[in-house]
Amino acid sequence: MANLDEIDRKLLAELQHEGRVTNVELAHRVGLTAPPCLRRVRALEEQGVIRGYHADLDASQLGFAITVFAMVSLKSQAESALREFEDHMAQLPEVRECHMLNGEIDFILKIVSHDLQSFQEFLTSKLTPAPNVASVKTSLTIRTAKHEPGVPMPK
Amino acid sequence: MANLDEIDRKLLAELQHEGRVTNVELAHRVGLTAPPCLRRVRALEEQGVIRGYHADLDASQLGFAITVFAMVSLKSQAESALREFEDHMAQLPEVRECHMLNGEIDFILKIVSHDLQSFQEFLTSKLTPAPNVASVKTSLTIRTAKHEPGVPMPK
DNA sequence: GGTGAAAGTTTTTCTCT
DNA sequence: AGAGAAAAACTTTCACC
Numbered sequence: 001m002a003n004l005d006e007i008d009r010k011l012l013a014e015l016q017h018e019g020r021v022t023n024v025e026l027a028h029r030v031g032l033t034a035p036p037c038l039r040r041v042r043a044l045e046e047q048g049v050i051r052g053y054h055a056d057l058d059a060s061q062l063g064f065a066i067t068v069f070a071m072v073s074l075k076s077q078a079e080s081a082l083r084e085f086e087d088h089m090a091q092l093p094e095v096r097e098c099h100m101l102n103g104e105i106d107f108i109l110k111i112v113s114h115d116l117q118s119f120q121e122f123l124t125s126k127l128t129p130a131p132n133v134a135s136v137k138t139s140l141t142i143r144t145a146k147h148e149p150g151v152p153m154p155k
Numbered sequence: 156m157a158n159l160d161e162i163d164r165k166l167l168a169e170l171q172h173e174g175r176v177t178n179v180e181l182a183h184r185v186g187l188t189a190p191p192c193l194r195r196v197r198a199l200e201e202q203g204v205i206r207g208y209h210a211d212l213d214a215s216q217l218g219f220a221i222t223v224f225a226m227v228s229l230k231s232q233a234e235s236a237l238r239e240f241e242d243h244m245a246q247l248p249e250v251r252e253c254h255m256l257n258g259e260i261d262f263i264l265k266i267v268s269h270d271l272q273s274f275q276e277f278l279t280s281k282l283t284p285a286p287n288v289a290s291v292k293t294s295l296t297i298r299t300a301k302h303e304p305g306v307p308m309p310k
Numbered sequence: 311g312g313t314g315a316a317a318g319t320t321t322t323t324c325t326c327t
Numbered sequence: 328a329g330a331g332a333a334a335a336a337c338t339t340t341c342a343c344c
Contacts (some may be wrong), residue, residue: 010214019208022338035338039311048216055170151219152248179320190324
């Protein structure tokens with residue numbers, strides 16, 4: 001676990017909230033001048049505390065009207081079976097997230113699709129026939145009330 | 156839905172993948188010079204196609220070892236009850252995502268916590284007592300096999 | 311680990327096509 | 328709409344504390 005001081009945490013909070021803030025503005029917000037601020041950011045990137053930066057795009061404006069959560073149970077929970085399923089999911093662009101869970105459900109997937117028809121197509125031709133799948137339960141997202149990036153950060 | 160040409164889509168793909176790429180580099184990658192590239196990016200931000208930029212932080216290095224998915228059912232599905240629950244979730248920093256679903260489960264939540272103990276504390280003192288909650292089923296994330304930002308983009 | 315100034319890039323505006 | 332040049336701002340390095 002990274003050893004971070006108060007300034008690092010403020011800096012990370014700012015970058016999580018506004019990833020394209022300039023270094024001078026960031027330095028100002030955390031109470032530093034630009035050079036040490038930049039050094040800290042580079043060090044945090046180096047350490048992997050900052051894994052990357054991503055634009056947050058409006059899925060619906062890009063033609064992805066449907067977000068679905070799928071709860072998947074496998075026939076076998078052997079590590080090789082789990083890996084095989086994960087590798088398969090990695091190949092499917094519609095699958096944005098694949099989390100292995102404890103309990104009855106082995107995986108939860110977040111899937112985006114253009115419309116219900118293309119989702120049904122994906123479900124029957126790609127997901128359900130995937131290796132080792134025992135059952136798939138899907139739920140359509142009606143609306144997303146909250147979608148905060150990453151982790152809670154002190155204000 | 157936004158009216159985008161091939162260049163816009165490439166540009167969005169690049170920014171989704173690497174949100175802090177410089178405008179000159181971005182322009183180069185999509186085959187433009189800097190000024191028109193910047194104009195396009197600003198227009199996409201204006202239209203809300205680009206909603207923001209966020210640093211992707213390593214939760215475990217920040218002391219959040221636990222990610223949990225919670226499936227919540229409410230006692231009433233009246234719009235006012237749904238809103239009240241959503242407003243409540245908006246106040247809880249541990250709750251990173253709150254999606255309303257169709258079917259048996261009314262909401263799925265993504266929750267992060269420092270450890271199992273603080274998660275149990277959150278569950279019993281914050282989530283289960285929230286207004287109108289009928290049942291909460293939680294599953295711990297064992298590992299995250301895939302976590303791609305946003306939407307599929309053509310390469 | 312932070313500061314201030316200087317050099318090198320990048321962003322941003324303007325004008326032209 | 329895109330290109331090239333110019334001005335302003337930002338990033339990055341360096342010498343110093």
